[in-house]
Amino acid sequence: SQQGEEDPQALSIQEGENATMNCSYKTSINNLQWYRQNSGRGLVHLILIRSNEREKHSGRLRVTLDTSKKSSSLLITASRAADTASYFCATELAGANSKLTFGKGITLSVRP
Amino acid sequence: DTGVSQDPRHKITKRGQNVTFRCDPISEHNRLYWYRQTLGQGPEFLTYFQNEAQLEKSRLLSDRFSAERPKGSFSTLEIQRTEQGDSAMYLCASSRGRDQPQHFGDGTRLSIL
Numbered sequence: 001s002q003q004g005e006e007d008p009q010a011l012s013i014q015e016g017e018n019a020t021m022n023c024s025y026k027t028s029i030n031n032l033q034w035y036r037q038n039s040g041r042g043l044v045h046l047i048l049i050r051s052n053e054r055e056k057h058s059g060r061l062r063v064t065l066d067t068s069k070k071s072s073s074l075l076i077t078a079s080r081a082a083d084t085a086s087y088f089c090a091t092e093l094a095g096a097n098s099k100l101t102f103g104k105g106i107t108l109s110v111r112p
Numbered sequence: 113d114t115g116v117s118q119d120p121r122h123k124i125t126k127r128g129q130n131v132t133f134r135c136d137p138i139s140e141h142n143r144l145y146w147y148r149q150t151l152g153q154g155p156e157f158l159t160y161f162q163n164e165a166q167l168e169k170s171r172l173l174s175d176r177f178s179a180e181r182p183k184g185s186f187s188t189l190e191i192q193r194t195e196q197g198d199s200a201m202y203l204c205a206s207s208r209g210r211d212q213p214q215h216f217g218d219g220t221r222l223s224i225l
Contacts, residue, residue, distance in 0.1 A: 033214070040221075041219075042118075042216040043216040048212075048213045088155075090155075092210075092211065097167060097168050097210075098145075098160070098207065098209070098210040098214075099168065100157065100214060101157065102154030102156070104153055105154050
């Protein structure tokens with residue numbers, strides 16, 4: 001089952017604009033992770049945010065987590081054509097194991 | 113940190129044949145995971161190891177699938193008597209443990225003729 005659901009499914013913006021992607025989940029988590037995937041390649045880890053954290057930054061990326069609403073957002077500022085990819089949120093559920101449950105992903109297109 | 117390595121990158125085989133994939137994790141990572149991804153979907157968990165112990169298997173992992181991590185380093189995933197529905201990207205990831213980032217390889221794309 002897919003615990004994480006991303007929104008929107010697809011996003012097209014102009015280079016230089018900001019991109020905001022959202023993720024909702026259903027059950028308690030240890031952490032939520034965002035990944036990027038270019039066509040035909042593996043997933044690149046972007047940011048991990050733990051359940052006791054509310055916001056994290058990494059370069060042009062900003063991730064927020066609201067555990068009361070069971071939602072997260074990924075903001076990419078000053079987007080570049082190279083940011084064009086699929087983005088996934090994945091949750092590590094609270095409990096003993098560490099498997100990730102992914103959503104279906106968001107396709108981001110950044111027009112030069 | 114040389115990253116997670118998977119071999120082969122692509123595998124084309126006829127239905128009914130057996131296939132085996134290999135994953136070399138990041139050297140200091142004790143957890144190793146296998147996921148499967150079909151077109152337009154996110155990865156789905158198959159199984160994971162802590163060192164050489166296989167700790168969990170998904171219901172997706174039928175009896176035709178077997179995974180090993182004999183010395184707690186590299187892992188293999190074998191699919192016996194392949195079926196059309198096995199066509200997918202098989203992804204391997206590794207991590208230092210719970211509540212840690214998982215780092216993925218580039219995957220093995222399996223195509224069943």
